[in-house]
Amino acid sequence: MSRKRFPRGAPGAGPDAEPQLARIDTLNDDGRGVARVDGKVSFIDGALPGELVRYRVLKGKRNFDQGELVEILEASPHRVAPACEHFGVCGGCSLQHLEATAQIAEKERILRDKLRQFGGVEPEHWLPALTGPVWGYRRSARLGVRNVPKKGGIIIGFRERRSSYLTPLYACHTLDARAARLLPALVGLITGLSCRDRIPQLEVACGDDEVALVFRHLEAFTATDLARLSDFGREHGVRVYLQPRGPESVTALEPSDPSPLSYHLPEFEVAIHFRPTDFIQVNAGINRRMVAQAVALLDPRPGETVVDLFCGLGNFTLPLARRAARVTGVEAERRLVLGARDNAARNGIVNAEFRQADLYDEAQARDFWAGASFDKLLIDPPRSGAMEVLKLLPGDGPRRLVYVSCNPATLARDAEYLVNSHGYRLTRAGVMDMFPHTNHVESIAVFEC
Numbered sequence: 412m413s414r415k416r417f418p419r420g421a422p423g424a425g426p427d428a429e430p431q432l433a434r435i436d437t438l439n440d441d442g443r444g445v446a447r448v449d450g451k452v453s454f455i456d457g458a459l460p461g462e463l464v465r466y467r468v469l470k471g472k473r474n475f476d477q478g479e480l481v482e483i484l485e486a487s488p489h490r491v492a493p494a495c496e497h498f499g500v501c502g503g504c505s506l507q508h509l510e511a512t513a514q515i516a517e518k519e520r521i522l523r524d525k526l527r528q529f530g531g532v533e534p535e536h537w538l539p540a541l542t543g544p545v546w547g548y549r550r551s552a553r554l555g556v557r558n559v560p561k562k563g564g565i566i567i568g569f570r571e572r573r574s575s576y577l578t579p580l581y582a583c584h585t586l587d588a589r590a591a592r593l594l595p596a597l598v599g600l601i602t603g604l605s606c607r608d609r610i611p612q613l614e615v616a617c618g619d620d621e622v623a624l625v626f627r628h629l630e631a632f633t634a635t636d637l638a639r640l641s642d643f644g645r646e647h648g649v650r651v652y653l654q655p656r657g658p659e660s661v662t663a664l665e666p667s668d669p670s671p672l673s674y675h676l677p678e679f680e681v682a683i684h685f686r687p688t689d690f691i692q693v694n695a696g697i698n699r700r701m702v703a704q705a706v707a708l709l710d711p712r713p714g715e716t717v718v719d720l721f722c723g724l725g726n727f728t729l730p731l732a733r734r735a736a737r738v739t740g741v742e743a744e745r746r747l748v749l750g751a752r753d754n755a756a757r758n759g760i761v762n763a764e765f766r767q768a769d770l771y772d773e774a775q776a777r778d779f780w781a782g783a784s785f786d787k788l789l790i791d792p793p794r795s796g797a798m799e800v801l802k803l804l805p806g807d808g809p810r811r812l813v814y815v816s817c818n819p820a821t822l823a824r825d826a827e828y829l830v831n832s833h834g835y836r837l838t839r840a841g842v843m844d845m846f847p848h849t850n851h852v853e854s855i856a857v858f859e860c
């Protein structure tokens with residue numbers, strides 16, 4: 412904030428604290444407006460960069476305050492009305508009040524800042540952002556379920572922001588519309604089940620042509636419950652699965668022997684089959700574009716060999732195998748490794764192999780690199796990044812490395828290592844709008860020797 416002197420109001424914090432004025436500088440990583448008031452940083456929910464606002468300090472800490480927005484005195488030109496009635500309470504989205512193009516510009520800024528701050532690096536060229544439809548994009552979701560009689564009974568929804576309570580969702584604009592339209596009926600269904608208090612979670616997984624619902628239950632369903640669940644599946648044309656324990660316990664109820672869920676990557680003539688609790692990229696449209704971009708950036712040639720670390724079900728491995736001589740995918744979860752092998756076979760791909768290894772385990776990562784000989788590398792790690800496995804990268808590592816990241820902070824840390832300890836150049840980087848309206852930043856970076 413410009414260090415203008417505004418009246419500080421009553422000292423203290425809480426719902427009765429006197430509102431104060433602030434000019435918002437920027438957005439922080441969780442989508443809150445950041446201002447500096449009398450030298451102290453305030454994070455203000457719902458405020459946007461450039462805005463002049465009145466806010467109330469709800470919690471005062473030694474180094475920063477957490478505030479709630481009271482009034483917008485000068486609104487950002489990029490402010491829009493949120494589409495969802497639950498916005499502000501539901502923790503699923505944090506940026507619906509910012510127009511979509513400005514959201515992606517913010518995400519580009521976050522990536523640039525993180526690369527500078529944590530990595531001390533800047534790409535030689537910025538890639539244009541990959542964008543797609545900003546509503547109805549979420550093809551997989553884990554929704555909480557609670558029976559809260561004081562609030563009218565069964566609640567299905569995402570957690571509220573910074574709280575463990577659930578937001579009762581009757582609509583969700585980010586969820587795949589085929590699943591979102593079922594929310595009110597699902598409340599009715601679960602209300603009528605005998606063990607409605609013992610259903611903590613409902614998982615949604617959408618293939619290109621089918622929708623699956625997985626009911627996690629802590630108590631056995633009665634025969635009447637099972638009949639109701641089956642009827643629901645038939646009536647709404649969705650698959651119903653039951654999950655009494657961990658993901659391996661998932662079984663199909665309706666139909667009892669369903670064909671697998673699947674999505675397609677037509678550019679590569681690849682179909683990926685998956686089980687309803689398997690990891691898949693959340694946004695089908697952006698995933699297609701992301702895979703195409705990653706393959707184009709890695710640019711495997713017909714004689715080259717490629718390694719794909721953190722490969723899941725082969726989302727990048729199988730398209731890469733259509734271009735390269737040979738691809739090896741590495742993944743920790745056995746179920747995904749087996750699924751990836753099946754996917755290769757089903758697509759008639761014989762030049763891809765899959766290995767199971769925990770890449771955060773030094774001995775296993777060392778073992779993998781010792782036997783690996785390859786020209787190019789793609790990595791797509793979880794949020795914690797890939798330092799453990801990159802540290803062991805052989806000195807004569809790949810000429811080109813494409814890094815797909817869901818956390819710009821760990822990407823920046825790993826970029827610093829690749830550039831300063833391995834001599835790579837960060838040639839390109841950019842963001843992808845995988846999670847519109849949320850604060851998640853998906854990005855891609857290219858390193859070359």
Ligand SMILES: C[S@@+](CC[C@H](N)C(=O)[O-])C[C@H]1O[C@@H](n2cnc3c(N)ncnc32)[C@H](O)[C@@H]1O
Pocket residue numbers: 690691692721722723724725726727741742743744747768769770771772791792793817
């Ligand atoms: C961001 S997902 C990417 C999956 C895949 N590339 C895709 O596009 O669908 C990260 C993957 O890393 C796997 N993973 C997590 N920890 C791992 C580890 N320690 N070693 C190897 N794989 C791991 C997860 O099971 C998951 O499949």
